Amino acid sequence: MLKKKHYAEHSRFYVAIDCIIFGFDKSTLKVLLVKRKFAPMKGAWSLMGGFLIDKESLDEAAERILFSLTGLNNVYLEQLNCYGDIGRDPAARVISVSYYALIKTEDYNEELGVKYGAKWFELEKKPDLIFDHNIMIDKALSRLRRKSRSQPIGFNLLSEKFTIPQLQKLYEAIHQVQFDKRNFRKRILSMHFLEKLNEKEKRASRKGAFLYRFDIVKYEEAINSGFLFEI
Amino acid sequence: MLKKKHYAEHSRFYVAIDCIIFGFDKSTLKVLLVKRKFAPMKGAWSLMGGFLIDKESLDEAAERILFSLTGLNNVYLEQLNCYGDIGRDPAARVISVSYYALIKTEDYNEELGVKYGAKWFELEKKPDLIFDHNIMIDKALSRLRRKSRSQPIGFNLLSEKFTIPQLQKLYEAIHQVQFDKRNFRKRILSMHFLEKLNEKEKRASRKGAFLYRFDIVKYEEAINSGFLFEI
DNA sequence: CCAAAAGTGTTCAGCTTACACCCATGA
DNA sequence: TCATGGGTGTAAGCTGAACACTTTTGG
Numbered sequence: 235m236l237k238k239k240h241y242a243e244h245s246r247f248y249v250a251i252d253c254i255i256f257g258f259d260k261s262t263l264k265v266l267l268v269k270r271k272f273a274p275m276k277g278a279w280s281l282m283g284g285f286l287i288d289k290e291s292l293d294e295a296a297e298r299i300l301f302s303l304t305g306l307n308n309v310y311l312e313q314l315n316c317y318g319d320i321g322r323d324p325a326a327r328v329i330s331v332s333y334y335a336l337i338k339t340e341d342y343n344e345e346l347g348v349k350y351g352a353k354w355f356e357l358e359k360k361p362d363l364i365f366d367h368n369i370m371i372d373k374a375l376s377r378l379r380r381k382s383r384s385q386p387i388g389f390n391l392l393s394e395k396f397t398i399p400q401l402q403k404l405y406e407a408i409h410q411v412q413f414d415k416r417n418f419r420k421r422i423l424s425m426h427f428l429e430k431l432n433e434k435e436k437r438a439s440r441k442g443a444f445l446y447r448f449d450i451v452k453y454e455e456a457i458n459s460g461f462l463f464e465i
Numbered sequence: 466m467l468k469k470k471h472y473a474e475h476s477r478f479y480v481a482i483d484c485i486i487f488g489f490d491k492s493t494l495k496v497l498l499v500k501r502k503f504a505p506m507k508g509a510w511s512l513m514g515g516f517l518i519d520k521e522s523l524d525e526a527a528e529r530i531l532f533s534l535t536g537l538n539n540v541y542l543e544q545l546n547c548y549g550d551i552g553r554d555p556a557a558r559v560i561s562v563s564y565y566a567l568i569k570t571e572d573y574n575e576e577l578g579v580k581y582g583a584k585w586f587e588l589e590k591k592p593d594l595i596f597d598h599n600i601m602i603d604k605a606l607s608r609l610r611r612k613s614r615s616q617p618i619g620f621n622l623l624s625e626k627f628t629i630p631q632l633q634k635l636y637e638a639i640h641q642v643q644f645d646k647r648n649f650r651k652r653i654l655s656m657h658f659l660e661k662l663n664e665k666e667k668r669a670s671r672k673g674a675f676l677y678r679f680d681i682v683k684y685e686e687a688i689n690s691g692f693l694f695e696i
Numbered sequence: 697c698c699a700a701a702a703g704t705g706t707t708c709a710g711c712t713t714a715c716a717c718c719c720a721t722g723a
Numbered sequence: 724t725c726a727t728g729g730g731t732g733t734a735a736g737c738t739g740a741a742c743a744c745t746t747t748t749g750g
């Protein structure tokens with residue numbers, strides 16, 4: 235069998251997945267980190283990760299690893315980069331594929347994370363991480379910033395129902411800028427894919443703010459008729 | 466040794482690199498494909514690829530593989546995605562990392578490519594490729610389109626010296642749109658990082674067009690003082 | 697002298713930005 | 724009644740898009 239011989243000549247490598255898990259809490263963007271449970275760098279802060287197994291694709295591996303920490307399925311999850319420098323993991327040659335996830339912090343079950351020593355960190359206050367995980371987070375943040383401007387992925391970080399001020403705070407946290415609230419509301423509502431509900435959120439103010447819902451059907455319709463999302 | 470045990474439990478995988486090599490020829494964007502030399506799918510068209518070896522990083526592997534086909538070093542090369550679906554290569558489980566390269570077709574040595582059966586294809590006229598290589602090209606093209614609008618990577622596809630009409634044709638080929646030549650020239654020259662030379666390119670017209678050179682120093686200066694490249 | 701590509705300014709519309717005051721409510 | 728955040732409209736400046744004629748020169 236020529237083909238088997240051709241493949242068999244080559245080396246094989248451990249392949250791992252590392253997940254950058256973003257969450258949003260009132261007004262700050264956070265990342266979920268875990269305490270590493272085995273050597274090398276045991277006890278250090280790291281991204282949640284795990285090794286690829288034979289019976290799953292990369293995307294499936296990322297879903298499995300995300301689920302094992304958060305208990306969440308059907309989460310926004312996107313592949314980022316592949317890291318393969320020779321010494322990146324001092325214990326063995328490991329090729330690692332990074333994914334980032336956007337989750338609703340309210341859905342995240344604190345209890346489950348305990349066994350991994352998981353903790354949310356504001357991005358500016360995160361500890362130094364093992365290997366190239368700091369770089370992974372930097373790149374994930376760049377991607378989130380870029381992509382959230384041209385695609386409505388930010389909604390994955392909010393609850394189903396949210397107010398316009400909450401949405402504005404989210405974009406301000408992601409992009410580290412301040413927006414004028416009149417202009418922001420005008421821009422977002424002019425896109426006509428937020429459905430206004432007859433409910434108010436009253437935790438943040440005495441007056442209360444109307445709740446909205448992202449209407450994916452209207453969004454798709456708009457996109458198909460040439461509309462461009464842009465924040 | 467606990468750590469060794471932990472790693473050794475896991476499977477290892479073949480890791481490959483596939484290169485999407487873009488070139489630009491007068492007015493069309495092209496991709497360089499090769500005839501596959503071994504089973505499975507022997508004789509079919511594919512991207513240039515190769516297996517990762519122990520002593521090199523992913524980037525080094527991509528450089529080596531690109532060099533083996535084109536004889537070129539110091540080429541614009543950027544990692545794209547990682548492909549790991551279970552059946553993507555029917556012969557074995559292979560995790561493949563795609564890279565795209567932007568080369569100057571004038572530098573490419575036709576002779577070297579012969580041994581791989583390499584051939585340039587216009588994107589619309591390319592044959593069907595093996596495995597997921599068609600998807601890899603689609604994604605590479607999306608990335609090239611997006612990135613060439615906000616970063617001056619397009620110049621990697623032109624010779625050192627080029628005319629404004631050549632540059633315009635390049636952007637028209639990448640983005641599949643027509644630009645108004647007055648607006649295009651105005652926009653590109655207002656950025657002040659093209660150096661006008663005292664030479665004319667006279668192959669394309671009787672009048673001849675002035676040659677320009679991309680001045681990376683001026684470009685960096687502009688970027689550092691807040692300028693945003695945008696086409 | 698003519699064909700073929702290079703080169704050159706201005707105008708208008710639409711979008712982005714800046715900006716200040718009233719409203720509703722719980723404590 | 725007052726403090727707090729929610730909600731609203733308009734004007735000015737700027738940017739992007741549309742548009743036509745002259746220049747050069749080899750054949």
